[in-house]
Amino acid sequence: MYNKKIDNRHIRGYDMRLGTDIIEIERIKKAIDRSERFRQRVYTEREIAYCESKRTGIYQSYAGIYAAKEAFLKALGTGLRYGSWHDIEVCHDEFGAPSLIITGAFKKIMQERMYTESIVSISHCRSYAMSTVIIKR
Template identity: 40%
Template structure:
């Protein structure tokens, strides 16, 4: 059952400027595992923007926005086929539990100018 959806779009140039302005920008919004994944890919700004949009979309699924939860409480991960997924920590996990959200699905895309992400919070059907 779908509990909530969230979407976010960000201009890639905005993330580029933030990265140039503050060398610690990525450390502020990404977990070390996410930074490592981006570094392994050559640190494409479009991917960093995609992670940013995905975290914003997930925060909308939780109904909080970033602020009531921390950037590091949301991790964008990938399965063996490269499909993105989400792992929650701390208060983000607690909020999801209270809302009955068992799983958050995420889709991330980008073009030359923008990155967009959609997140869907769902309760898994536990009936056999």
């Protein structure tokens, strides 16, 4: 049996970080249907407008955005304790490709750690939404 201890001290200074999240769409649907407060706390006005503009897949869009925010927090490694949901905004271009706008405390943390770029991918099916975020120097 191979039992060598791995030295991962060099990882602290690497140039890129990865975060991934997956969520059940039904969980987001229930949270939104139960409480307008949840939607207002988690999503920006622009994100709400984007999701509500969808003829089908409204809740898939909400869940995808939620997963992207969670994936960003995992990539940054801070959790939500230093900022708010609104400090992470998911925007979409004319082709539907997502991007992140980072503001507030999370922007400051990225600057302190010299991270200059974030890349996001969002996917969903009928039951689940998932996202992967890479932040890099």
